Amino acid sequence: NAGVTQTPKFQVLKTGQSMTLQCAQDMNHEYMSWYRQDPGMGLRLIHYSVGAGITDQGEVPNGYNVSRSTTEDFPLRLLSAAPSQTSVYFCASRHTTLAGGSYEQYFGPGTRLTVT
Amino acid sequence: ILNVEQSPQSLHVQEGDSTNFTCSFPSSNFYALHWYRWETAKSPEALFVMTLNGDEKKKGRISATLNTKEGYSYLYIKGSQPEDSATYLCAFLTDSWGKLQFGAGTQVVVTP
Numbered sequence: 001n002a003g004v005t006q007t008p009k010f011q012v013l014k015t016g017q018s019m020t021l022q023c024a025q026d027m028n029h030e031y032m033s034w035y036r037q038d039p040g041m042g043l044r045l046i047h048y049s050v051g052a053g054i055t056d057q058g059e060v061p062n063g064y065n066v067s068r069s070t071t072e073d074f075p076l077r078l079l080s081a082a083p084s085q086t087s088v089y090f091c092a093s094r095h096t097t098l099a100g101g102s103y104e105q106y107f108g109p110g111t112r113l114t115v116t
Numbered sequence: 117i118l119n120v121e122q123s124p125q126s127l128h129v130q131e132g133d134s135t136n137f138t139c140s141f142p143s144s145n146f147y148a149l150h151w152y153r154w155e156t157a158k159s160p161e162a163l164f165v166m167t168l169n170g171d172e173k174k175k176g177r178i179s180a181t182l183n184t185k186e187g188y189s190y191l192y193i194k195g196s197q198p199e200d201s202a203t204y205l206c207a208f209l210t211d212s213w214g215k216l217q218f219g220a221g222t223q224v225v226v227t228p
Contacts, residue, residue, distance in 0.1 A: 031213070042220040043160075043205070050213050058215065090159060096212045103148055103209070104162035105216060 002026050006091050006108035013081040013115045021076040021111050023091030029106075030096045032074040033058070034066065036087040037110075043090070049074055050096060081115045088112050120208045122219035129196045129226050136192040137222040139206030143187035148209040150216065151180055151191055155202045163191075163204075196226045 007022045025032065033048035035058075045058030049068040063085060065077040074093075078085060094105040121140045129135045141149065148167045152160040164173040169184040177194045193200050203221040 033215070043218045045215060048215060102162075102165055103212065104150065104165050105152075105160075105207075106162070107159035109159055 004091055004093055004106050004108035006111050008111060010112050015081060015083060015115060017081050019078050021089055023074045023108060024072050025093040026072065028071060029093035032093045034076045035090045037090060038087050083115045086113060086115045120206060120217050120219040122206055122222050124222060126223040129224060131196060131198060131226055131228045133196055134194045135196060136190050139189045139219055141187050141208040143185060145210040146184045147211050149182055149189050150207040152205040153202050154205055160205060198226050198228055200224060201226045
């Protein structure tokens, strides 16, 4: 299993540009989520999904869109990048039923995004 | 937003010493409590998932206990080693389909 994969690892954008951060998992996890990590702020939830076709907002959703067309993929779109979106972004996934396995959450390696 | 608090925010430990720190969470609507280990420049990795009051979990020199009635969990590190240096996060779950609510973490620095 590759686990949770994210691309790209690093990205520099100019203010106003748009881009998509990719996330994929091969563990058949129902639940997927996106977090951002900023100094002194811990992990903050951006968006999450409990299954294909179902998404919902987390704590800091403004400026981001998500979709979940398949169980495996959960891309995060930045609509018009702003310097305040400079951060490290983590994708994560887990099961939602014990029949699927443990509830522990698996994190991707992260994407370091800089917006100038 | 549920209030998950971790204390202390950071601690420095001498190599070989044992230490412990706390995660506090709401005692109502409990479903599970997670512990994660997060090394600098890496991703968080799960240590334990605890679901029952009185649960005790152990992985090597690290162990955790859970008290759901009073809303706290302790993480213990026995005989700390420099490789134990990391931020330890706890996260609270109210149901299997819900959002994991993370605490801010306890940063542990083990000095030789």
